[in-house]
Amino acid sequence: MAVNVDGLYRVPLADFTRARNELARQAGKAGAPIRKLQKPNVPAWAVNQLYWHRRASWDRLLDAARALRSAHGRRLSGREVDLDAAEAGHQAAIRAAADEIRALLREAGEVASAATRSAAIETLQALPATGPPGRLTRPLKPMGLEALAGLVRGAGSLLRPVTRPHLPEPESARPPTKRERDRQSKAETADRREAERRKRETAGLARQLREARTAERRAQADLTRAREALARIEREHGHLSEKLKFLEKQRGQATAEVRSKEQRLSGAAGTRDAIEHRRNGL
Numbered sequence: 001m002a003v004n005v006d007g008l009y010r011v012p013l014a015d016f017t018r019a020r021n022e023l024a025r026q027a028g029k030a031g032a033p034i035r036k037l038q039k040p041n042v043p044a045w046a047v048n049q050l051y052w053h054r055r056a057s058w059d060r061l062l063d064a065a066r067a068l069r070s071a072h073g074r075r076l077s078g079r080e081v082d083l084d085a086a087e088a089g090h091q092a093a094i095r096a097a098a099d100e101i102r103a104l105l106r107e108a109g110e111v112a113s114a115a116t117r118s119a120a121i122e123t124l125q126a127l128p129a130t131g132p133p134g135r136l137t138r139p140l141k142p143m144g145l146e147a148l149a150g151l152v153r154g155a156g157s158l159l160r161p162v163t164r165p166h167l168p169e170p171e172s173a174r175p176p177t178k179r180e181r182d183r184q185s186k187a188e189t190a191d192r193r194e195a196e197r198r199k200r201e202t203a204g205l206a207r208q209l210r211e212a213r214t215a216e217r218r219a220q221a222d223l224t225r226a227r228e229a230l231a232r233i234e235r236e237h238g239h240l241s242e243k244l245k246f247l248e249k250q251r252g253q254a255t256a257e258v259r260s261k262e263q264r265l266s267g268a269a270g271t272r273d274a275i276e277h278r279r280n281g282l
Contacts, residue, residue, distance in 0.1 A: 004183075008037065009135050010052045012108060012194070013045045042110055043119035044136040046101045047127075049108075051134035053195075054100045057093075062128050064093035094124045107199050 004023070011019050016039045024031030040048060051058045064086075071086035101120050105112040119139040126140035 005034065005037070006132075006134065007188075009040065009045070009048045010188075013040065013042065013110065016040070016045075038137040040137045041139070042105075042116050043123060043139045046105055046110070046116070046120050047123045047139075048134045048136055049104045050097055050101055053104065054097075057097050057100045058133075061093040061097045061124060064090040065127055094121065097124050107195055107202070109198060109202075 008016060008020055008023065020034060020037055020039070024034040027034055068086045068090040071081045071083050074081040075083055098117070098121055101124075102112055102117070105116070110116075122142055123136065123140040125142040129136075129140055
């Protein structure tokens with residue numbers, strides 16, 4: 001997919017190198033500067049996406065940063081200023097932007113590690129920066145308060161942190177042609193569709209995970225109940241086995257007693273028969 005230089009910083013991070021090399025190939029002899037463009041790391045790429053895909057949040061952050069720096073400048077020049085309000089507005093804008101970045105990372109399937117989040121937040125604190133927006137390759141560091149001393153002289157100007165020098169603008173930085181704008185529009189549409197597809201897939205997987213966890217909990221509960229029933233049956237079986245042994249012993253004793261009584265009865269009947277026989281012979 002053909003993209004312009006700005007478009008390189010909008011594609012998924014895993015596609016950057018392929019898209020850059022393809023753009024350099026299309027540019028022919030003018031492609032050497034493009035091929036040297038550095039691939040952003042994850043924090044820088046995430047902040048770039050804030051500019052490309054969450055422009056309102058980006059603009060609010062920069063407005064709040066400029067207001068804060070202007071307030072520091074007025075304070076250093078001895079004027080009264082509500083610095084707390086400016087700082088609170090800046091922090092609120094940073095929190096909102098950080099929430100957007102977490103969502104962008106989640107939608108892109110990128111791992112939002114603690115180090116990535118920390119570097120992204122430091123970059124948000126350092127904005128605005130020099131160089132074209134949306135084309136960071138490495139995170140920025142917030143400027144120290146000592147840098148604000150320069151605001152005393154010419155307090156109306158804005159201080160910006162020192163960043164790595166950007167590569168010279170390639171020839172493709174000229175105003176894009178209609179064909180290039182059409183390609184860019186198609187690229188943006190493809191990016192949106194891919195983001196929507198990833199979002200749907202992520203939501204579908206989240207739903208399936210919830211259902212699988214519910215099924216697992218139910219299966220665990222069924223297994224627990226089955227084990228408890230088996231334990232009860234085994235206990236009852238043990239009791240019945242002991243009772244059966246006792247009854248078998250009693251049956252043996254009763255059988256011997258019956259046989260003894262039958263022998264006594266047979267002996268008594270024989271004696272009676274003998275006596276009756278003698279009496280009848282008299």
